[in-house]
Amino acid sequence: MLKQFHRAEANPQLPGWQAYVVDQGWDRFSAEDHETWDILHDRQTALLQGRIVSRFMDGLGRIGLGDGGIPELGRLNDRLQPLTGWRCVAVAGLVPDEAFFAMLGERVFPIGNFIRTRAELDYLEEPDCFHDIYGHVPMLADRAVADAMRTFGEMGVRAIAAGEGDKVARMYWHTIEFGLVREEGETRILGAGLASSFGEAAKSLEDPAIERRRFTPATAVATPYRHDAMQPLYLVADGMDEVVEALEGPLP
Structure with a gap:
């Protein structure tokens, strides 16, 4: 039986993505x-x-997430916004894809307003505030990635409207969530799902049973993924520039 994830409910008195904040x-x-x-x-x-x-x-050094305890979003935004114009908002759980990509298009990142239990330290299927803040926000402090993420959000809104939401979801998954990248002659982690997972981070790089394929935009949009278990497959980009270019589109 699949775990019931936290899901955000919209406030009908507020417009668009703001209804989930x-x-x-x-x-x-x-x-x-x-x-x-x-x-x-x-x-x-x-x-x-x-x-x-x-x-x-x-980025981790610029925004300082090790001050002690869960970051207060107002103080976190005071550090992040001057760097790249992005800010974080709290949401009650997973938001619909349309709202999520609309947020990205306005340089807003949603933060799940809960944290995992001690029993879930090593691995958690759904995104909590540790995944969302620690996994994602350091990369939003990088100007090139931050700009590409905004562009990708706008592209995601258009893709969903055109009936291609599966393509944009797969591109996001195989780069921003679970992507690997070649850097300085080594394969390294990019994705927030790996960056925030103690159980999966090292496994993604070191387990010989896991398949690692070369990343291309066409491969990313055609490759399914699992959201309920550790990944059996990762795509490896040749460098961060390749990832940025893919996020800036167009979708294959």
């Missing part, structure tokens, strides 16, 4: 929630040394 309510997070964040942050940062693209570590 909620107050973070930072004060409601418990001491255990903040301790969980600290455990995840510290061990993931140690694990990713030498395993993730340099732009991620550069």
Whole structure:
């Protein structure tokens, strides 16, 4: 039986993607929630040394996620917005694809307003605030990636309207969520799903049973993926420039 994910409900009194935004309510997070964040942050940062693209570590340093406890989004935005114009908003859970890509098109990133339990430290199927903030936001501090993500959001809205939502979802999955990239002669992590997963990060690079194929935009949009288990297949781009170009489209 598939786990029931947190899903956001729209506020009918608000327009468009704004209908899914909620107050973070930072004060409601418990001491255990903040301790969980600290455990995840510290061990993931140690694990990713030498395993993730340099732009991620550069961004992590710029936005400072290791200050202690779950970041308060207002303070996080004070660091992020001057860098690339992006800001984060809290949502109650997964938002529909149309709203998600519309957010990206306006340099807004949705943050799931909950954190995993201690029993789920190593792997979590659905995106919580650790995945959304730690996995994604450091890359949004990079100007080239941030601009490409905005363009990709706009493209995603058009693709869904044209009945090609599956293509844009697969491109996003095989780059921003679970992509690998060649950098300095080594294969490194790009995707936020790997960056935020202690169980899957090293496995994606080191498990000989996992298939790793060369990334091309055509391969990405044609390759299905699993959202309910660790991935059996990853696509490896030749470099970050190739990923940025793919996100800026057009879709194959």
